[in-house]
Amino acid sequence: MERNRKGVVDDDDNAWAIAVTRKKAKLVHSQQEVNKNKNTEKQKDMKNNNSNNSSSDEDDGGEGIHELSQTEIVNLQNELIQIQSKMQSIKDHIKLRNSTSKQHQHYNTSK
Numbered sequence: 093m094e095r096n097r098k099g100v101v102d103d104d105d106n107a108w109a110i111a112v113t114r115k116k117a118k119l120v121h122s123q124q125e126v127n128k129n130k131n132t133e134k135q136k137d138m139k140n141n142n143s144n145n146s147s148s149d150e151d152d153g154g155e156g157i158h159e160l161s162q163t164e165i166v167n168l169q170n171e172l173i174q175i176q177s178k179m180q181s182i183k184d185h186i187k188l189r190n191s192t193s194k195q196h197q198h199y200n201t202s203k
Contacts, residue, residue, distance in 0.1 A: 108182060112175050119168045122160045129159050 160168075 108175075108179055112172075112179050115168070115172050115175055119165075119172055122165060122168065126159060126165070
């Protein structure tokens with residue numbers, strides 16, 4: 093986690109940010125898929141109720157969507173929390189380094 097001369101964060105920090113973003117996106121996408129599947133089930137139930145219990149062999153489109161179990165969702169959420177915690181500690185470390193760096197710069201220029 094070193095900075096170059098211009099103070100730009102090197103690839104380590106960027107890699108963490110990308111990893112967190114991907115985990116969040118995966119979790120959000122998974123939750124959206126679960127919600128979509130629930131809505132599809134509700135619509136099918138409503139359609140079946142509206143057809144006065146007539147039997148119909150409708151194809152669900154065969155999308156092959158893998159619905160995550162509640163355990164998988166909880167595990168992803170826990171993993172995301174751990175990554176966010178690590179990201180926060182990295183941000184705090186960077187802030188501390190920046191503040192001590194500014195103090196040294198001020199000390200050196202005030203001599």
